[in-house]
Amino acid sequence: DAKTTQPPSMDCAEGRAANLPCNHSTISGNEYVYWYRQIHSQGPQYIIHGLKNNETNEMASLIITEDRKSSTLILPHATLRDTAVYYCIVRPPRASSASKIIFGSGTRLSIRP
Amino acid sequence: DTGVSQNPRHKITKRGQNVTFRCDPISEHNRLYWYRQTLGQGPEFLTYFQNEAQLEKSRLLSDRFSAERPKGSFSTLEIQRTEQGDSAMYLCASSETTGYTNTEAFFGQGTRLTVV
Numbered sequence: 001d002a003k004t005t006q007p008p009s010m011d012c013a014e015g016r017a018a019n020l021p022c023n024h025s026t027i028s029g030n031e032y033v034y035w036y037r038q039i040h041s042q043g044p045q046y047i048i049h050g051l052k053n054n055e056t057n058e059m060a061s062l063i064i065t066e067d068r069k070s071s072t073l074i075l076p077h078a079t080l081r082d083t084a085v086y087y088c089i090v091r092p093p094r095a096s097s098a099s100k101i102i103f104g105s106g107t108r109l110s111i112r113p
Numbered sequence: 114d115t116g117v118s119q120n121p122r123h124k125i126t127k128r129g130q131n132v133t134f135r136c137d138p139i140s141e142h143n144r145l146y147w148y149r150q151t152l153g154q155g156p157e158f159l160t161y162f163q164n165e166a167q168l169e170k171s172r173l174l175s176d177r178f179s180a181e182r183p184k185g186s187f188s189t190l191e192i193q194r195t196e197q198g199d200s201a202m203y204l205c206a207s208s209e210t211t212g213y214t215n216t217e218a219f220f221g222q223g224t225r226l227t228v229v
Binding site: 034042043044045046049085087100101102103104105106 | 117146148154155156157158161169204206217218219220221222223
C-alpha cells in the first residue's frame with residue numbers, strides 16, 4: 001500500500017504557482033520523498049526527490065517539513081502543459097525489494113487558462 | 114531516443130489469445146520494472162528484475178503472466194489466455210542501482226492492451 005496521502009484533485013490558474021501537498025506521516029528516517037507526474041496517455045515522468053532538505057531543479061521545488069511528515073511540490077509558474085496526475089511516493093535509498101515504486105491515486109492537477 | 118522503449122504501443126486481442134509485450138530499457142540500467150495501470154488508477158507494481166534475475170513478483174501476477182529478461186537487457190511480458198480484465202496499460206520502467214543506492218526510475222510510454 002502507498003504510504004502517502006494526497007488530495008484527489010486541485011486546480012490552479014496558468015502562470016501562478018501550483019502547490020501540491022502530500023502527507024507521509026509514517027515515513028522512516030532514511031526514506032526519500034519522490035514526485036512523479038503522468039500526463040494523459042503517457043508513462044509517469046520523474047520530477048524531483050529529497051530526503052530532508054528542500055530541493056529545486058528546472059521543473060519544480062520540493063519543500064519537506066522539518067518533521068518530514070509532509071511535503072509540498074511547487075511548480076513555480078504553471079502552464080497548461082503541467083496538467084497531469086502528480087504522484088508523491090516514499091522510497092528507501094537502498095536498492096532492496098522495498099525500493100519498488102508504489103503509486104497511490106495521486107492528485108489530478110488542472111491548470112485553467 | 115535513448116529512453117525506455119515499449120512495443121507495441123497498442124494491442125487489441127481476442128479473449129483467450131496470448132500476447133507478448135517488449136520493453137527495451139535505458140542502456141546500462143540494471144533494474145527493470147513492469148507495472149499495470151487501469152483507467153483512473155495509479156500504476157500497480159507487477160514484477161522487477163535486477164539484471165536477468167526476477168527478484169519479486171506481485172500477487173497480481175497470476176499464473177497466466179510471465180516475464181523474462183534473458184540477457185539482462187530487454188524484457189518481455191507475456192499474458193496467456195487473455196481475459197477482458199487484463200485490459201489495461203502495461204508500463205515498463207528502468208533504473209540504475211549503483212552499489213546499494215537507488216536512482217530515479219524512467220518509464221516508457223506503455224502498451225495499451227484491449228481484450229475484446
